[in-house]
Amino acid sequence: MAxxxxxxxxxxxxxxxxxxxxxxxxxxxIATTKEDLTQADAIALPGVGNFTASLEKLAPVKETIHTKAxxxxxxxxxxxxxxxxxxxSQEGPGExxxxxxxxxxxxxxxxxxxPHMGWNTLSIKKPTELLEGIAEDTxxxxxxxxxxxxxxxxxxxxxxxxxxxxxxxxxxxxxxGTQFHPxxxxxxxxQILKNFAKIIVR
Amino acid sequence: MPLAKRIxxxxxxxxxxxxxxxxxxNPKSAGDPTEMAKRYSDDGADELVFLDITASSEKRDIMxxxxxxxxxxxxxxxxxxxxxxxxADARLIxxxxxxxxxxxxxxxxxxxxxxxxxxxxxxxxxxxxxDVKRNPTTxxxxxxxxxxxxxxxxxxxxxxxxxxxxKPTGIDALTWATEAEKLGAGEFLITSMDKDGTKDGYDLELxxxxxxxxxxxxxxxxxxxEPKHLYDVFTEGKADAALAASIFHYNNxxxxxxxxxxxxxxxxIRQQ
Numbered sequence: 397m398a399x400x401x402x403x404x405x406x407x408x409x410x411x412x413x414x415x416x417x418x419x420x421x422x423x424x425x426i427a428t429t430k431e432d433l434t435q436a437d438a439i440a441l442p443g444v445g446n447f448t449a450s451l452e453k454l455a456p457v458k459e460t461i462h463t464k465a466x467x468x469x470x471x472x473x474x475x476x477x478x479x480x481x482x483x484x485s486q487e488g489p490g491e492x493x494x495x496x497x498x499x500x501x502x503x504x505x506x507x508x509x510x511p512h513m514g515w516n517t518l519s520i521k522k523p524t525e526l527l528e529g530i531a532e533d534t535x536x537x538x539x540x541x542x543x544x545x546x547x548x549x550x551x552x553x554x555x556x557x558x559x560x561x562x563x564x565x566x567x568x569x570x571x572x573g574t575q576f577h578p579x580x581x582x583x584x585x586x587q588i589l590k591n592f593a594k595i596i597v598r
Numbered sequence: 599m600p601l602a603k604r605i606x607x608x609x610x611x612x613x614x615x616x617x618x619x620x621x622x623x624n625p626k627s628a629g630d631p632t633e634m635a636k637r638y639s640d641d642g643a644d645e646l647v648f649l650d651i652t653a654s655s656e657k658r659d660i661m662x663x664x665x666x667x668x669x670x671x672x673x674x675x676x677x678x679x680x681x682x683x684x685x686a687d688a689r690l691i692x693x694x695x696x697x698x699x700x701x702x703x704x705x706x707x708x709x710x711x712x713x714x715x716x717x718x719x720x721x722x723x724x725x726x727x728x729d730v731k732r733n734p735t736t737x738x739x740x741x742x743x744x745x746x747x748x749x750x751x752x753x754x755x756x757x758x759x760x761x762x763x764x765k766p767t768g769i770d771a772l773t774w775a776t777e778a779e780k781l782g783a784g785e786f787l788i789t790s791m792d793k794d795g796t797k798d799g800y801d802l803e804l805x806x807x808x809x810x811x812x813x814x815x816x817x818x819x820x821x822x823x824e825p826k827h828l829y830d831v832f833t834e835g836k837a838d839a840a841l842a843a844s845i846f847h848y849n850n851x852x853x854x855x856x857x858x859x860x861x862x863x864x865x866x867i868r869q870q
Binding site: 411412415416419444445446505509510511512513514515516535537538539540541557558577579580581582583585586 | 600601602603604639644645666669670673674675693694695697719720721722784785813814815838839868870
């Protein structure tokens with residue numbers, strides 16, 4: 397059975413992601429070390445904490461994640477986990493994983509309430525296995541104050557509107573990321589995680 | 599499409615059982631937390647709130663147990679509140695699987711707790727619950743020191759009350775909300791003590807004024823008796839989410855029925 401390794405940043409709620417992934421038939425491991433990640437069939441970077449603070453925790457495994465990314469290991473970043481795929485963030489200093497070019501930016505607090513909290517819709521920009529069975533305008537659950545702004549428009553899988561249009565999911569080869577929380581998005585979220593599970597066992 | 603307005607059933611929990619209180623008194627048993635969470639989630643609830651009123655030395659163990667069960671059962675967000683007084687208390691709840699914690703009296707008595715929680719878990723985890731009572735602005739003193747709001751029943755100011763409504767604090771709710779937002783509150787749960795349990799509709803003036811005062815989401819609570827009340831609080835009350843208990847508990851108005859109504863009335867609602 398395929399196993400997903402959830403990388404632990406040391407704060408917040410990993411349990412919901414773990415439970416949701418297990419509902420798709422995957423087994424999960426919570427990892428804090430390089431060794432755990434090296435053996436992973438797939439990696440999930442969950443969505444809790446602060447960009448700069450998380451970089452510290454990520455520093456010892458940065459190279460390992462890069463190696464796994466190049467080797468084709470499926471990687472799913474959720475919320476902050478997705479933001480960490482990029483180079484820099486307006487949330488704080490430090491260089492992210494830089495798997496993709498681009499900056500993580502603040503939502504415009506002048507026009508909308510921030511954090512963007514609640515259910516909003518997906519506008520699908522390109523077909524990807526991660527979103528198989530997900531219809532246009534499906535509602536998913538968001539909790540965030542920042543969003544990724546990729547340099548390369550080809551990686552954008554979905555967009556969402558909140559005060560402005562932003563990238564709400566990306567997909568590029570074996571790297572997937574969602575700004576929303578599939579583990580909190582009801583049936584639609586479970587479908588997305590099931591799709592990820594399918595990608596792993598393929 | 600814009601962000602959907604959220605419908606949030608609230609479950610008051612006492613010794614691991616859901617109860618319904620009228621005006622914060624006389625608990626009446628309504629069911630098992632996990633079963634009810636599952637039912638609401640299947641019904642299309644956007645989020646759930648558990649408020650724990652257990653007064654017992656085993657409270658932490660009782661809470662951990664059902665929070666874990668609920669987290670395993672549903673995959674929509676849920677908040678847990680009731681007696682969270684420290685980062686350690688909050689950690690226990692969040693590590694058991696809750697997405698947010700709600701703090702009320704503890705925040706009023708120790709505002710710095712909001713900052714500690716926001717620093718530890720991120721502000722999106724921190725729901726600042728405020729229980730509010732209307733007071734007529736009669737004296738010159740209250741007119742000078744409080745935010746006076748004109749209502750059909752005359753000028754009023756909104757007072758923060760703590761300990762489940764038992765203790766008036768003299769604190770202006772609008773001033774407190776502004777301060778709590780600065781300290782790190784990611785969301786407000788505003789309960790009208792005047793309306794709670796009446797099924798008479800939300801306090802729209804209260805909700806609207808707080809919503810216009812702060813730049814984080816507002817959950818309105820207290821007074822929901824029929825779908826029209828939710829419509830009113832989303833439109834006139836400018837709430838981002840509406841919390842209700844009894845109208846859902848006894849299946850008077852199942853969630854899909856309420857959502858259909860709101861959708862027909864032009865409110866942006868997530869429908870399954």
